Amino acid sequence: MAKKVTTKTFMKKKESGEKITAVTSYDYSFTRLIDESGIDMILVGDSLGMMIQGHSSTIPVTMDEMIYHSRIVARANPSCMIVTDMPFLSYQAEVSEAVINAGLLLKEGFGEAVKLEGGADVAEKIDAITRAGIPVQGHIGLTPQSVHQMGGFRVQRDEDRIVNDAHAVEEAGAFSVVLEGIPSHIAKRVTKELKIPTIGIGAGVDCDGQILVMHDLLGLNRGHVPKFAKKFSNLGDLAVEAFAQYAKDVKEGKFPGEEHSY
Ligand code: KIV
Numbered sequence: 001m002a003k004k005v006t007t008k009t010f011m012k013k014k015e016s017g018e019k020i021t022a023v024t025s026y027d028y029s030f031t032r033l034i035d036e037s038g039i040d041m042i043l044v045g046d047s048l049g050m051m052i053q054g055h056s057s058t059i060p061v062t063m064d065e066m067i068y069h070s071r072i073v074a075r076a077n078p079s080c081m082i083v084t085d086m087p088f089l090s091y092q093a094e095v096s097e098a099v100i101n102a103g104l105l106l107k108e109g110f111g112e113a114v115k116l117e118g119g120a121d122v123a124e125k126i127d128a129i130t131r132a133g134i135p136v137q138g139h140i141g142l143t144p145q146s147v148h149q150m151g152g153f154r155v156q157r158d159e160d161r162i163v164n165d166a167h168a169v170e171e172a173g174a175f176s177v178v179l180e181g182i183p184s185h186i187a188k189r190v191t192k193e194l195k196i197p198t199i200g201i202g203a204g205v206d207c208d209g210q211i212l213v214m215h216d217l218l219g220l221n222r223g224h225v226p227k228f229a230k231k232f233s234n235l236g237d238l239a240v241e242a243f244a245q246y247a248k249d250v251k252e253g254k255f256p257g258e259e260h261s262y
Contacts, residue, residue, distance in 0.1 A: 002079040005040045007113065007135050007175040009081070013040075013208065014197040020176075020209025022083075022199055023217060026052050026069045028076050030214060035078035041199075042078060043211060044070045044111065046085040046145070050223070051215045058144045061087040063101055070109030083137050084111030088145045091116050091125050098125040102134045115178065117143035119165020123172040130173035138169030141203065142181025153226070155181045155202070159189075166190040166198075178211060179203040181228075202228030 003009075013020050022041035025031045026048045034042055048069055049061040070084040084105040091098035102114045113135035116122060126136045141156045156162060162182055169177050176197045179187045184204025191198045191207050200207030215221040216229035219236045249255035 002035075002038065004079050005081040007081075009040065010176050010197050014195070020197055020199060022209060022211035024048075024051075024211070024214045025073050026214075028072045031073045031076035031078055034214075035076060035080055039080055040209070041081045041083060041211075042073060043115065044073050044082065044084040044109070045115075045213065046087050047213050051213060051221065057147050059088045059147070061085075063087060063090050063104065066090075066105060067109040070105060070111045074110030081113065082111050083113045083115050084109050086114050086116040091122065091129075092118075095125055095128045099128050099132050099134075102129040102136070103132060106134060113137055113175065115139055117145050119161070120168035123168045126169060126172035126174055136172075136174045137199075138166075138172075138174040138177035139180065140165040140169060140177060141179050144180075153181070155183070157183060157186075159186050162186050163190060163193070166194055170194050170196050176208075179207060202226065 010020060020041065021039045022043060023034055023039055024045040024047055025034050025042045026044060031042060044066065046058040046061045046066065049055040049058045066084060066087050070082070074082055086101060086105065090101040105111045105114050114129065115137040116125065117139040119138070119140045126138065129136050141162055142150070142153060144153065147153060166177060174196060176199055177194070178199045178201065179190060181202040184206060187198065187200055187203035188206035197208035199209040199211050201211050212229055216225050217232050219231040219234040222236060246255065
């Protein structure tokens with residue numbers, strides 16, 4: 001079994017320049033496959049609202065749903081680190097509520113860290129959660145829970161704001177920060193200025209690591225695939241072919257054969 005990845009591994013990789021690899025997962029079976037691949041971090045992302053539940057944004061996802069998916073990911077007992085997303089409205093309103101909900105994602109969801117969206121505006125919450133002994137990953141730039149405020153899933157280009165947010169997240173105690181949907185030169189600057197690792201998604205090649213949504217990476221997403229998401233496989237097409245072949249064999253009486261019968 002590979003060595004368990006922790007927040008310390010993240011810092012070591014930042015110092016040595018070795019890239020950090022991360023992908024989303026929402027269940028037991030895929031988590032086992034991801035762990036076999038040697039990837040460093042699994043994000044139980046609230047993108048499950050779109051990839052698993054079919055919503056058009058992450059906003060409807062609840063704490064109970066995040067706990068459920070985090071638990072079934074954790075049941076695979078992976079060597080990679082499990083970071084669980086804090087869903088919309090689980091941390092925005094009150095510091096104490098943010099700490100309790102972050103704690104529940106560890107206590108009942110068996111996550112090993114939490115991720116929450118926002119920069120300077122959520123620094124107080126990051127500080128309180130980390131002081132409760134819970135590692136926090138920040139998430140700045142394009143923050144999907146603010147889709148209506150941003151006027152859509154748009155690339156964020158306000159360099160001063162992004163740099164300020166990055167420093168606020170680091171100073172509040174986050175162990176790493178996701179940079180989503182920002183120009184590469186801003187991500188490069190942030191990565192150079194911060195002591196904590198940056199994990200990019202649509203933020204260019206100079207981040208300390210990269211993350212992708214599993215369904216985009218595997219070609220399972222039949223909806224809109226963003227420009228930054230490279231398809232490393234075409235599992236969606238392979239699945240359709242397999243279902244169609246199965247249906248054909250059943251209709252033609254070719255399945256089950258002798259070898260599948262008792
Ligand atoms: O929920 C998610 O999948 C995410 C990634 C896009 C970083 O937050």
